Amino acid sequence: MNRRLLAALALAGVFAATAASAEITVGVSLGSTGPGSSLGIPYKNAFQLVPKTLGGEPVKYIILDDQSKPDEAAKNARKFVTEDKVDAMMGSNGVPSAVAMIQVAAENKTPMIALTPVPPLSPDRLHWTFVVPQPTELMMSAVVEHLKAHGAKSVGYIGFSDTWGDLVHNALQSLAPAGGFKIITNERYARADTSVTGQVLKIMAANPDVVVVGGSGTGGALPQIALRERGYKGAIYHNHGTVNLAFIKVGGKAVEGAIAPTGALIVAEELPASFPTKKVSLDFVKRYESSFGAGSRNAFAGYSYDGVALLNAAVPVALKKAKPGTPEFREALRAALENVKNIIGTHGVYNMSASNHNGLDDRGRVLVDVSNGQWRLMK
Amino acid sequence: MSFDIVLWLVQDGIVNGAIYALLALALLLVFAVTRAIFVPQGEFISYAALSLALLQAGKLPGTVYVLVGGGAIAALLDIAVALRDRAPGRLPRILAVYVLLPLAMAGIAWWAAPRKLDMWIQVLIVFGLVVPLGPILYRVAYRPLAGASVLVLFIISMAAHYVLTGLGLVFFGGEGLRSQAFSDAHFKIGVLNISAQSVLVVLATVLIMASLWLFFEHSIYGKALRATAINRVGARLVGIPAELSGSLALTLAAFIGAVSGVLIAPITTIYYDTGFLIGLKGFVGAILGGMGSYPLAAIGAVGVGLLESFSSFWASAFKESIVFTIIIPVLVWRSLTTRHVEDEEE
Numbered sequence: 001m002n003r004r005l006l007a008a009l010a011l012a013g014v015f016a017a018t019a020a021s022a023e024i025t026v027g028v029s030l031g032s033t034g035p036g037s038s039l040g041i042p043y044k045n046a047f048q049l050v051p052k053t054l055g056g057e058p059v060k061y062i063i064l065d066d067q068s069k070p071d072e073a074a075k076n077a078r079k080f081v082t083e084d085k086v087d088a089m090m091g092s093n094g095v096p097s098a099v100a101m102i103q104v105a106a107e108n109k110t111p112m113i114a115l116t117p118v119p120p121l122s123p124d125r126l127h128w129t130f131v132v133p134q135p136t137e138l139m140m141s142a143v144v145e146h147l148k149a150h151g152a153k154s155v156g157y158i159g160f161s162d163t164w165g166d167l168v169h170n171a172l173q174s175l176a177p178a179g180g181f182k183i184i185t186n187e188r189y190a191r192a193d194t195s196v197t198g199q200v201l202k203i204m205a206a207n208p209d210v211v212v213v214g215g216s217g218t219g220g221a222l223p224q225i226a227l228r229e230r231g232y233k234g235a236i237y238h239n240h241g242t243v244n245l246a247f248i249k250v251g252g253k254a255v256e257g258a259i260a261p262t263g264a265l266i267v268a269e270e271l272p273a274s275f276p277t278k279k280v281s282l283d284f285v286k287r288y289e290s291s292f293g294a295g296s297r298n299a300f301a302g303y304s305y306d307g308v309a310l311l312n313a314a315v316p317v318a319l320k321k322a323k324p325g326t327p328e329f330r331e332a333l334r335a336a337l338e339n340v341k342n343i344i345g346t347h348g349v350y351n352m353s354a355s356n357h358n359g360l361d362d363r364g365r366v367l368v369d370v371s372n373g374q375w376r377l378m379k
Numbered sequence: 380m381s382f383d384i385v386l387w388l389v390q391d392g393i394v395n396g397a398i399y400a401l402l403a404l405a406l407l408l409v410f411a412v413t414r415a416i417f418v419p420q421g422e423f424i425s426y427a428a429l430s431l432a433l434l435q436a437g438k439l440p441g442t443v444y445v446l447v448g449g450g451a452i453a454a455l456l457d458i459a460v461a462l463r464d465r466a467p468g469r470l471p472r473i474l475a476v477y478v479l480l481p482l483a484m485a486g487i488a489w490w491a492a493p494r495k496l497d498m499w500i501q502v503l504i505v506f507g508l509v510v511p512l513g514p515i516l517y518r519v520a521y522r523p524l525a526g527a528s529v530l531v532l533f534i535i536s537m538a539a540h541y542v543l544t545g546l547g548l549v550f551f552g553g554e555g556l557r558s559q560a561f562s563d564a565h566f567k568i569g570v571l572n573i574s575a576q577s578v579l580v581v582l583a584t585v586l587i588m589a590s591l592w593l594f595f596e597h598s599i600y601g602k603a604l605r606a607t608a609i610n611r612v613g614a615r616l617v618g619i620p621a622e623l624s625g626s627l628a629l630t631l632a633a634f635i636g637a638v639s640g641v642l643i644a645p646i647t648t649i650y651y652d653t654g655f656l657i658g659l660k661g662f663v664g665a666i667l668g669g670m671g672s673y674p675l676a677a678i679g680a681v682g683v684g685l686l687e688s689f690s691s692f693w694a695s696a697f698k699e700s701i702v703f704t705i706i707i708p709v710l711v712w713r714s715l716t717t718r719h720v721e722d723e724e725e
């Protein structure tokens with residue numbers, strides 16, 4: 001084999017590599033095991049339903065498990081940027097894990113689609129990060145509007161003793177002056193606690209007009225059951241982390257009447273025909289439930305799906321400027337994501353701008369309540 | 380804080396403390412007999428509680444796969460040993476204990492699940508599914524290294540804990556479950572409104588403690604366990620096989636775990652990993668009691684329950700920190716007052 005042939009082969013190899021890299025690579029890190037797995041599994045399920053192309057180009061999703069641990073999420077993110085040379089990253093289902101990925105994404109100038117609400121970010125990190133879920137303030141503002149309309153002046157708060165409990169509490173706190181109410185208890189509990197009697201007794205002693213629970217999933221049921229057992233009569237509000245069928249299964253009769261904000265897809269069938277996301281939400285819910293069982297719909301799978309919808313809208317714009325797999329493409333993709341307008345997702349309508357990397361508005365939330373063992377749209 | 384609230388908190392603390400006390404006893408028992416800190420104790424709680432909730436929902440609990448799979452591994456290990464020793468006579472017994480029994484239990488569960496039988500029968504089925512996991516776990520994880528140091532045994536415990544938690548996630552899923560209450564009845568005593576369920580928890584705990592005492596004082600197996608706990612070498616010299624003691628200790632631990640799980644399933648939401656934290660609090664109770672005396676361990680565990688209940692009223696955000704921090708002064712005090720006895724060598 002002479003030297004010229006070798007050179008030709010090498011050249012061919014380079015061309016082959018370029019051709020292959022027209023494929024877009026997206027790294028996804030989710031906690032499908034560990035304490036966050038009840039959310040991580042539906043997040044992951046949604047990737048079975050997303051299209052095989054992004055903006056017409058084939059796409060490869062590399063989905064790794066971060067065991068709901070921030071350090072594992074950061075490790076996955078580093079692997080994505082160094083080994084897989086991904087064009088964008090998505091993740092994770094826990095706030096601390098998502099924040100860990102955001103750090104890596106910003107360092108390596110890679111667009112990051114955050115799948116959980118994140119705390120306020122510094123400008124250099126926000127630059128590369130786009131947040132799919134509704135900000136906690138947006139969601140809790142629906143709760144605040146409702147309790148204000150019903151004349152509640154004092155609110156008892158009980159939430160998880162973790163970041164989520166803090167996020168919900170802070171959102172409520174920031175909305176309190178406008179809502180004309182005071183938060184009179186700030187109790188905390190853990191998902192694995194066997195009893196919240198102490199916290200509930202304290203709330204009962206303070207006797208607030210309504211109670212807001214900052215838990216998630218089935219973990220949100222424990223305080224409500226204990227409050228109702230002790231004879232608490234006021235309204236009990238939850239947050240968007242609580243809305244799934246398992247919550248009702250665990251809570252039974254005690255959670256009847258629980259009120260929570262959520263994305264439109266949970267009650268897709270009941271939305272008025274004029275609701276902008278009705279068609280997209282309904283279509284996604286039907287496909288999800290045909291794959292994962294009746295009643296399996298949840299907000300989390302919708303976030304994954306909407307994240308992909310954002311990429312799908314941004315990729316064609318970025319492709320005009322550069323080839324996937326290059327730093328230029330990642331920068332172009334970031335710029336394109338910042339300018340997506342009127343993208344209809346399962347949760348709401350996204351309008352990004354340089355200062356708003358979430359882009360959802362009031363159309364991204366509805367209030368639901370539990371009636372006859374089902375989450376129903378509140379009229 | 381009014382007197383009513385104190386009464387409520389005491390009641391709550393005693394009910395939780397009763398569960399911790401059961402677990403403290405199991406941990407102490409296993410530690411005394413095998414020298415292993417039995418971390419997977421909590422998994423029996425989760426497995427039993429989730430199995431019961433699933434049976435009530437008319438579904439086949441994933442515990443059957445763990446049972447049959449674990450039994451098969453145990454059987455393979457024992458068969459290998461029997462063949463190496465050229466003792467095929469042991470084979471029928473191995474197959475009966477590790478293969479046929481789990482399969483039979485799985486069959487019963489499979490048959491019973493869609494029929495939604497009476498609650499007490501379901502509880503018996505749950506015992507049948509969870510209790511055999513104890514001896515199987517001993518055979519697979521502990522027995523091959525039974526003579527190892529306390530540290531190695533602890534590492535085995537951690538490994539067993541991770542394996543069982545992981546399997547729990549696979550078979551039960553990430554969301555929590557809650558089973559129906561045994562009884563919805565409530566009694567009014569003064570300001571207190573005591574649920575029949577919490578009375579049942581305390582009664583069952585007292586009953587189990589009493590039967591354990593009888594077992595250790597009056598039965599030959601109980602005496603064998605005590606002998607092993609007091610002096611392993613001595614017990615072996617008088618003909619008590621260490622394997623039997625270890626296997627028996629883990630069977631009892633699994634039984635206590637299953638009882639705790641069944642008792643607690645209607646009171647709170649149980650996740651595949653909840654048991655670990657409950658077990659840990661039982662462990663704190665056992666340490667408070669000095670890791671040597673059963674009555675002290677039980678009192679320590681009730682103390683943990685009360686402390687937890689009051690701290691959840693006063694400073695709920697720091698509840699876990701408070702509960703786990705009390706280990707430190709107790710350990711300091713114990714290390715200053717007791718002389719360290721070297722009992723590693725045999």
